[in-house]
Amino acid sequence: MSPSLVVPADNRPLRSITDDERAQFQRDGVVLLRGIYPDGWVDHLRAAMTEVFERDPAAGRVGGTTSGLSETGDRTEMVSLVNRILEHDPGADVALSGSSAPRGRSIVETAACFWHQDLRRHYLSSPLAEIVAILTDSREVTLYSDQLFLKEPGSAVRTPWHQDKPYFLLQGSKVAVCWVPVDTVSIENGAMGYVVGSHLADRTYVLSDFVSKTKAFPEVGGITMAGLDPLPPIESEPEAFELRYFDAEPGDVIVHHWATIHGSTGNVSQRALRRAASVRYAGDDVTFLRRASSPEPFRNTINLADGDRLDRDPHFTLAWPRVPG
Numbered sequence: 001m002s003p004s005l006v007v008p009a010d011n012r013p014l015r016s017i018t019d020d021e022r023a024q025f026q027r028d029g030v031v032l033l034r035g036i037y038p039d040g041w042v043d044h045l046r047a048a049m050t051e052v053f054e055r056d057p058a059a060g061r062v063g064g065t066t067s068g069l070s071e072t073g074d075r076t077e078m079v080s081l082v083n084r085i086l087e088h089d090p091g092a093d094v095a096l097s098g099s100s101a102p103r104g105r106s107i108v109e110t111a112a113c114f115w116h117q118d119l120r121r122h123y124l125s126s127p128l129a130e131i132v133a134i135l136t137d138s139r140e141v142t143l144y145s146d147q148l149f150l151k152e153p154g155s156a157v158r159t160p161w162h163q164d165k166p167y168f169l170l171q172g173s174k175v176a177v178c179w180v181p182v183d184t185v186s187i188e189n190g191a192m193g194y195v196v197g198s199h200l201a202d203r204t205y206v207l208s209d210f211v212s213k214t215k216a217f218p219e220v221g222g223i224t225m226a227g228l229d230p231l232p233p234i235e236s237e238p239e240a241f242e243l244r245y246f247d248a249e250p251g252d253v254i255v256h257h258w259a260t261i262h263g264s265t266g267n268v269s270q271r272a273l274r275r276a277a278s279v280r281y282a283g284d285d286v287t288f289l290r291r292a293s294s295p296e297p298f299r300n301t302i303n304l305a306d307g308d309r310l311d312r313d314p315h316f317t318l319a320w321p322r323v324p325g
């Protein structure tokens with residue numbers, strides 16, 4: 001085992017969370033916690049992510065997003081996808097930063113925590129679950145799933161504006177997403193941006209297809225957008241919204257509420273790699289919901305009924321309070 005994959009002994013955050021940070025999470029739907037994540041845990045995450053990104057991309061695929069039966073998650077390489085779209089339709093509405101053709105790789109790896117044991121251990125043993133317990137005021141926190149993002153220099157592909165809620169097989173209000181960078185992140189290589197306060201609208205929006213600026217996710221494999229609200233016009237009227245972008249360093253963690261609209265810039269830098277893990281946790285009032293809009297690659301493998309506690313299915317594990325061992 002690589003020395004970086006040895007789990008650090010100390011699993012507490014580096015500092016306490018202030019009352020002001022808790023209030024920001026509640027009020028704005030997002031908070032940047034600077035200098036809270038210990039170096040040893042950042043190194044551990046970086047090593048685990050590197051293993052995932054560098055594995056054979058064809059390994060172990062079952063069916064991906066279409067069947068909903070994948071136990072090995074799903075990977076999309078966005079640069080090839082965008083270039084294929086542009087080849088067929090040079091005027092396509094793809095979400096890019098800058099005007100150069102995208103190059104390098106931009107990977108979105110969904111649900112690696114279901115097959116990569118070091119990542120799973122990370123999410124269950126690191127300080128993240130305790131941070132979520134504090135911000136959501138929860139006695140218990142369960143690991144739901146994860147997504148890993150790699151944006152290589154020049155890849156330019158933005159993450160379009162979207163809300164996580166319609167993607168997740170959950171109901172309740174205490175769902176929080178920890179965005180954990182393992183590289184220095186700026187507006188040039190993929191800063192996260194949030195629509196401040198958008199979680200308070202009590203709406204569930206049509207899913208983004210994750211490639212274009214405004215197109216909806218395709219209704220394939222039983223997925224439907226029926227009953228969802230159209231996403232607000234952030235692309236066409238950005239001045240009408242309070243948009244907040246964050247620079248971030250390894251050691252910082254950004255936590256957003258699952259109903260907060262967010263996205264990120266593309267990597268237009270010459271050399272600055274940008275990798276981050278997005279780790280999704282459910283707090284006290286959250287139960288399972290077989291959501292018709294959800295494209296989760298594992299959605300048809302879950303043996304739960306609506307309203308069930310998540311940890312009755314082995315895909316979802318209680319992360320806080322920590323179980324010894």
Ligand SMILES: O=C(O)CCC(=O)C(=O)O
Nearest residue numbers: 149159164179264276278
């Ligand atoms: O890292 C990114 O570009 C997007 C992250 C994201 O959408 C999320 O954490 O839910």
